[in-house]
Amino acid sequence: MPNLENKAIPDDEQSDDTWLLRGTDIEKTYDSWLPFGRTVDVLTGATLTVNESELVGIVGGNGSGKSTLMKILVGVLDRDGGEVKRQGTIGWCPQETLLYDRLTVRETMQLFGSGYGMDSETIRERLAWLADRFEYEEYLDTRIDHLSGGNQQKVNLSVALLHQPDVLLLDEPYTGFDWETYQTFWEFTDELAAQGTAIVIISHFVEEHDRFDRIYELQDGTLERQQSGEEVA
Ligand SMILES: Nc1ncnc2c1ncn2[C@@H]1O[C@H](COP(=O)(O)OP(=O)(O)OP(=O)(O)O)[C@@H](O)[C@H]1O
Incomplete structure (x- = not known):
């Protein structure tokens, strides 16, 4: 297990009393069921914190591990290493309807x-x-x-x-929505965030990026903080 005590968390994510979800050094490998099959190291030390009232985006290429990370944060998939801490109740919208x-x-x-x-x-x-x-x-x-x-x-x-x-984890929740519903979705998430809900959304569209307080890119198994649209502007 990695040494979690010494893991540095950036200043703007440290606010101890407002965090609702924390993942630290999360690791996940999928083993092949076949004798000579390929194992896939999907997550190699992914770390993020989501505070009250924050809208956080996770971006990354197809197969980079976004859904795997979200399932581990929700608690429906076991991790191989690292730590997940949650405060409050969780709502999860998986990519495939369940x-x-x-x-x-x-x-x-x-x-x-x-x-x-x-x-x-x-x-x-x-x-x-x-x-x-x-x-x-x-x-x-x-x-x-x-x-x-x-x-x-x-x-x-x-x-x-x-x-x-208290915490919403949404895996591309608007797939298939018409334009009006898509707009309603974003109005609604803004209202929820204003009321204190912490929201994590896996997102594919660059146009959406200025809607987020923070964006992480999942690449090579770890999360890198990106500049959000507002910070870029
Ligand atoms: N149950 C599983 N067993 C083996 N490999 C898996 C399993 N689930 C996912 N993978 C592999 O893990 C990698 C990450 O998959 P994941 O679905 O987490 O990626 P993603 O970033 O959400 O992809 P997308 O953007 O296409 O939805 C992929 O290479 C995928 O093939």
Whole structure:
């Protein structure tokens, strides 16, 4: 295990009382299941801190390990080395929708909501609010496998938002959104950040970069801090 005690954290990320998510020296190798198959060293010491009210972007080429890192930060994938610390509740929107085809949208939210420990009335109210905001009220009794890809993605995102988590981890959450929904998404994330939510988004588009407080590029298994759009301007 790496020596975590001596790991330097840049000054602007040190604020001990406001951090909600910290990953330090995260390492991950995928072993091949085949006898002579290739092992992939995806993460070799990735470090980041996300504070309250921050919108942090993670960029990087295809296969650089962004989804792997996010799964480790969420806690759904084991790491080989390093440390992850979380404060508060987590909401995760995976790149591939993790929904049950045969459930309706309403049943999906009841299922995840009760998993989060929410009561039925709170789930109903929150779903009504999200469905109105992302404009899918007419599909609440439609089965997931009968929804369009964009509407499935809205439900996937809503599952992450349902319990109003303290930390949101979103893996390209707007894939398939139409322009209006895409704009709603960014307005909404700005509102959440203003209310104190810490948000991490895996992003591919350069045009989005000035929306972030901080951007990290994942390259060769580690995270390098990039200049955000505002800092460049
Ligand atoms: N379960 C797995 N077993 C073996 N290798 C894997 C597994 N999951 C991912 N990989 C490999 O790990 C590397 C990183 O994958 P990952 O999905 O984390 O990258 P990414 O940056 O999110 O890619 P993209 O931008 O294309 O979504 C890739 O080479 C991928 O093939």
